[in-house]
Amino acid sequence: MAKRVSKSQQLYQRKLKDAVHILFFTHHKLPGVRGWELRKELGSDWQNILEVLDKQLQPLDLKVTQVLDDPDIVEPTSTQLQDARYYITMRGTVDQKTAKTIGWRIDDIAGLAVSVAYIISKQGKALRQDVERVLEEKLPGWRVKLNIDRYINQGYLGEDEQGLLFLDWRARAEVDSKKLVDLVVSYGKREQGLST
Amino acid sequence: MSELESVINLCRMVQSGKIEPFDIDFDYVMGVIQKHYPKIKDAKDFCLDAEALKELSSVLERQNQWIEHKSTTLYKDPFMLSQSLMALDIGAIADIFLRSWHPLVEMEQISARTLAESMAYWGDLVPFAERWQDLDIEERETGIATRDEARLMGIILDEGFTETIEEFWKELGERVGPGGRIDYWDWIGAETYEDSVYRAYLTVFMVGYGYANADWDRLMEEHTIIHNVELRPDPGQAKVSLPVMVDYEEWKLWRNE
Numbered sequence: 001m002a003k004r005v006s007k008s009q010q011l012y013q014r015k016l017k018d019a020v021h022i023l024f025f026t027h028h029k030l031p032g033v034r035g036w037e038l039r040k041e042l043g044s045d046w047q048n049i050l051e052v053l054d055k056q057l058q059p060l061d062l063k064v065t066q067v068l069d070d071p072d073i074v075e076p077t078s079t080q081l082q083d084a085r086y087y088i089t090m091r092g093t094v095d096q097k098t099a100k101t102i103g104w105r106i107d108d109i110a111g112l113a114v115s116v117a118y119i120i121s122k123q124g125k126a127l128r129q130d131v132e133r134v135l136e137e138k139l140p141g142w143r144v145k146l147n148i149d150r151y152i153n154q155g156y157l158g159e160d161e162q163g164l165l166f167l168d169w170r171a172r173a174e175v176d177s178k179k180l181v182d183l184v185v186s187y188g189k190r191e192q193g194l195s196t
Numbered sequence: 197m198s199e200l201e202s203v204i205n206l207c208r209m210v211q212s213g214k215i216e217p218f219d220i221d222f223d224y225v226m227g228v229i230q231k232h233y234p235k236i237k238d239a240k241d242f243c244l245d246a247e248a249l250k251e252l253s254s255v256l257e258r259q260n261q262w263i264e265h266k267s268t269t270l271y272k273d274p275f276m277l278s279q280s281l282m283a284l285d286i287g288a289i290a291d292i293f294l295r296s297w298h299p300l301v302e303m304e305q306i307s308a309r310t311l312a313e314s315m316a317y318w319g320d321l322v323p324f325a326e327r328w329q330d331l332d333i334e335e336r337e338t339g340i341a342t343r344d345e346a347r348l349m350g351i352i353l354d355e356g357f358t359e360t361i362e363e364f365w366k367e368l369g370e371r372v373g374p375g376g377r378i379d380y381w382d383w384i385g386a387e388t389y390e391d392s393v394y395r396a397y398l399t400v401f402m403v404g405y406g407y408a409n410a411d412w413d414r415l416m417e418e419h420t421i422i423h424n425v426e427l428r429p430d431p432g433q434a435k436v437s438l439p440v441m442v443d444y445e446e447w448k449l450w451r452n453e
Contacts, residue, residue, distance in 0.1 A: 024301065024302065089298040094297065096294060106286060113293030114281050127214065164212065174300055176298065
């Protein structure tokens with residue numbers, strides 16, 4: 001016998017579908033949607049719907065990621081949540097082989113990692129020349145400038161009028177900064193331990 | 197460059213990230229500002245003093261941010277971090293990054309509905325050959341009209357524009373008396389709609405050139421034209437722009453009243 005679904009369940013299912021359409025498909029120049037857009041489309045219980053969607057995406061190794069305008073906010077207010085951007089990102093991570101298939105060279109990934117870690121170490125802002133100098137230690141000079149421009153175009157890094165680089169929307173959405181810094185430091189300590 | 201200017205530049209180097217916030221000795225900078233304060237003579241010196249204080253306060257703000265950053269779990273000693281980065285080979289750095297990277301997922305897909313709508317649009321689209329067809333223009337010989345003929349055709353006015361406005365202003369004065377008021381529609385309303393539009397057009401200029409005033413009471417929806425006893429048609433003065441609507445339905449209502 002077909003399972004009977006209540007009207008409220010049907011409504012919830014429809015809202016879940018709407019949330020999938022809004023979050024997965026590109027609507028603007030930049031990916032992701034603002035909280036207020038989700039609220040407008042899904043209604044006042046938009047946050048609960050996102051929570052349910054996040055659980056349903058878990059087996060597919062995907063998740064709903066929230067990025068606040070100010071990364072230092074720990075407990076966001078309702079207004080800050082509505083201004084936040086929401087994305088669908090991978091829950092897990094990719095290996096080098098997969099990264100290559102999506103168009104990333106190992107040098108490019110390493111360059112981005114160093115740039116991001118360096119900027120974090122400088123409190124979120126660093127002079128472009130300094131980042132270039134660090135990258136030039138291991139990458140050819142012509143490639144360094146190209147790579148930084150590419151990271152800027154892709155939204156990983158931003159550059160202000162003073163030539164200071166900062167982490168832009170994509171880095172804040174995709175990179176787990178804390179884990180990256182922890183891994184770099186712990187790797188460094190391990191290397192040090194091995195050499196002594 | 198004066199000592200104060202050097203101090204300002206030093207503080208600005210913190211803002212641009214060239215030096216760390218705690219590389220600035222607050223007491224030293226404050227000492228320089230205090231030393232120069234009694235010697236201030238003019239506004240320029242005051243501005244320099246204020247600028248130095250402002251830049252120093254920005255440094256303090258950056259020092260505060262630095263401490264806040266240090267207290268977060270994200271903080272790692274920059275020197276240690278950069279040393280670790282330098283010690284790692286490219287493969288290891290890439291590997292570390294991939295372990296903390298969760299790429300975005302987004303889709304671009306055309307739906308059957310979008311396709312159907314696009315097809316309908318395509319069907320309605322006029323072909324280029326039709327859209328770019330030459331306009332059917334008839335060549336006409338140029339002719340000559342006399343001034344009277346042009347006046348009869350309504351191309352030129354019977355008199356100069358200023359004279360027309362002044363005549364109109366005199367008419368207003370005769371109807372309402374010096375400084376009197378009249379309802380807007382009672383003033384512009386005429387037997388035909390075209391004449392009403394013409395009167396509204398002249399009224400706009402009459403008000404704009406200072407021959408009359410307009411009182412728009414939006415709350416009571418009362419619009420009044422007020423006669424100016426003294427002319428203010430000063431061409432050097434800014435003109436008042438008065439947007440008005442001469443609604444056909446409103447004119448019909450006025451006529452029936």
